[in-house]
Amino acid sequence: MKLSKNFDLIQKNTSHMIDLWMYNFARNIPDFLNGNNIKQLSLFNNGKKSIKKHKPNNSALVIGAGPSIKENNHLKILANSDYNGAIVCTDRMLIPCLKNGITPEKFSKFYVLTIEPKDVTIKFYDNKIIRKYGKGISAVLSTCTRHETVELCKKNGLKIFWVHPLIDDFRKLSSVNRTMNMMSKSEKNPNGLLGMQTGGNVGCFGWIFSWAILGCSPVAVIGIDLGHPADTPIKNTRHYDEYCRIFKNDKTQINKYFKKIINTDLKTKVLSDPIFDFYREAFLDLVTRTPKWVRTINSTEGGSLFGIGIKNMKLEDFLK
Amino acid sequence: MALTKANYQLPKRKKSNSKKLKKKQKRLDLENKRLSLREAKGSFVVFREKGLEDIFVADDL
Numbered sequence: 233m234k235l236s237k238n239f240d241l242i243q244k245n246t247s248h249m250i251d252l253w254m255y256n257f258a259r260n261i262p263d264f265l266n267g268n269n270i271k272q273l274s275l276f277n278n279g280k281k282s283i284k285k286h287k288p289n290n291s292a293l294v295i296g297a298g299p300s301i302k303e304n305n306h307l308k309i310l311a312n313s314d315y316n317g318a319i320v321c322t323d324r325m326l327i328p329c330l331k332n333g334i335t336p337e338k339f340s341k342f343y344v345l346t347i348e349p350k351d352v353t354i355k356f357y358d359n360k361i362i363r364k365y366g367k368g369i370s371a372v373l374s375t376c377t378r379h380e381t382v383e384l385c386k387k388n389g390l391k392i393f394w395v396h397p398l399i400d401d402f403r404k405l406s407s408v409n410r411t412m413n414m415m416s417k418s419e420k421n422p423n424g425l426l427g428m429q430t431g432g433n434v435g436c437f438g439w440i441f442s443w444a445i446l447g448c449s450p451v452a453v454i455g456i457d458l459g460h461p462a463d464t465p466i467k468n469t470r471h472y473d474e475y476c477r478i479f480k481n482d483k484t485q486i487n488k489y490f491k492k493i494i495n496t497d498l499k500t501k502v503l504s505d506p507i508f509d510f511y512r513e514a515f516l517d518l519v520t521r522t523p524k525w526v527r528t529i530n531s532t533e534g535g536s537l538f539g540i541g542i543k544n545m546k547l548e549d550f551l552k
Numbered sequence: 553m554a555l556t557k558a559n560y561q562l563p564k565r566k567k568s569n570s571k572k573l574k575k576k577q578k579r580l581d582l583e584n585k586r587l588s589l590r591e592a593k594g595s596f597v598v599f600r601e602k603g604l605e606d607i608f609v610a611d612d613l
Contacts, residue, residue, distance in 0.1 A: 271611070401604060402613045413613035427610040444608045521606050 250408070252349045252376075253399070257412060259379035263392070264425065265418040270372055270395040271426050275447030284523050288449035290341075291317035292442035293531075293550075295334075296435035297324040298457025300534035306454045306547050307332035313551040318343065318446055320438040323356040325455065326369075330361045336368025344390070345441060346381060347374040347397055347434050357384040366390045372441060375412065375425065396427040431514050440518070443526045450527035452550045457535030458508040458515070462492050462501035471507045497530075497538040504536055512536050 276283045293315065301307060311333035318341040321329050326344045329335075336342035346353050362369075366389035373382060374397045385392055396416070402409040413424035428444070430437040435456040442451040460469050466487060479485040492501050504512070519528050519541035530537050531547040538544060 274609075396613065398607070398610060402610060403603075407613075409610075410613050423612045427613050429608045440608055518608075521608075 249349055250399075254376075256349050256376045256378055260375055260377065260382055261415065263382055263386075264375055264394040264416055266420060268391070268393045269421045269425050270393045270428070270445060273370065273372075273393055274426075274445045281447075283444070286447055286523065286525055288443075288447055288525055290446070290448045292320050292446060292448035292451045293317055294320045294322070294435060294438035294442060294451060294453040294456070295325045295329060296322050296438070296453060296455035296457070296532075298455040298532060298535055299461060300457050300532050301325070301455040304533045304547070307334060309547055310334055310454075310551070311338070315339065315551050317341070318442065318448055320345065320442050322434045322438055322455075323348070323353055324434075326356055327359045327361060330365055335365050337365065340368070342368055343370045343372060343441070345372045345434055345438050346377050347430050347437050349374070349376045349378060351378050351380065353378055353381040354384065357381055357388060362388045362390070375416065394425050396425050397430050398427045402427060429518070431511065431518055433511050436511065436515050436518070439515075439528065443522065449525050450529050452529040452531045452545070452547075453537075454531050454547055456530065456532050456537055457502075458512045459493075459502035459504045459536035461534070462503050464503050466490055469503065469505065471505055474507070475505070493536060495534075495536055495538050497544040498534065500534065502534075502536040508536065516540070516542070
């Protein structure tokens with residue numbers, strides 16, 4: 233991947249989370265030692281199928297939480313469709329999806345994913361409606377997920393599958409990932425758990441999960457804006473608090489990090505910041521590294537994700 | 553207008569003389585040094601280490 237000018241900023245601020253990752257990991261040990269490996273969901277399990285020569289016969293739809301979801305009424309459109317591919321829901325969107333009729337009863341292949349280590353994820357699983365539909369939902373959780381979130385998933389009857397987020401060079405003896413996996417070996421999972429690239433955000437992880445584990449193609453994404461509508465006040469943007477922390481509330485400094493870019497596929501303006509821009513670069517880079525059979529469709533109808541290997545399409549057209 | 557790689561000219565952070573900030577910075581540097589010693593400074597977001605660029609799923613870490 234080309235060196236991003238934002239890389240150091242993101243890297244430095246992400247690496248601060250290692251304490252939190254390890255804190256959560258330690259508290260989840262009893263659960264994942266006896267838990268299900270994400271490998272159980274893999275179409276390429278045990279090397280019986282080659283990922284390079286795979287012929288997909290299912291599609292997947294990844295649902296992110298960007299503002300375009302509401303603006304484009306995407307949940308209603310999906311709920312009213314006869315889509316029969318896999319629903320890969322980011323954690324933040326689980327409750328809105330269920331409340332809008334996107335349920336495992338209607339869409340039988342229903343997954344929800346969490347890779348965020350912070351406690352914000354607790355509220356994503358804390359609702360009566362999850363209990364109602366929990367048994368039909370497979371939850372893919374990072375081993376570094378907040379433990380209270382894991383407890384809620386169990387309480388609500390979700391079937392949990394564990395995965396290690398890849399965070400360092402696991403070929404090295406001193407790798408944190410390598411140590412994590414050594415600690416996750418058990419009778420049930422003698423080789424430990426799979427490690428997976430995440431792209432740094434759950435939307436991108438959903439896209440990787442859809443083709444690299446479920447073997448789906450095309451994989452469409454909605455609500456993956458990686459940016460804000462151009463007229464959004466900066467203080468209302470997603471990472472504003474992060475920048476306040478980094479720059480100690482120096483608003484002049486913070487404002488310098490935001491810029492407007494043009495989505496040339498949609499001819500619309502988007503307000504971006506280094507975090508979204510980094511995720512966008514990462515996503516675009518990962519798209520070019522997929523096997524040939526993987527087709528990626530962006531049905532967000534907004535945002536900043538466009539480029540080589542990503543086809544823009546209206547959600548209604550994808551669902552046809 | 554075509555989008556080019558976002559060309560953020562990251563402004564340099566002003567050095568502060570405050571004792572508290574200096575202490576924080578010292579602590580931060582120490583943490584980074586420790587992470588570096590553990591070789592945990594790799595890509596927390598996306599792999600860019602040589603040979604790992606195409607890794608999406610790793611079995612038997």
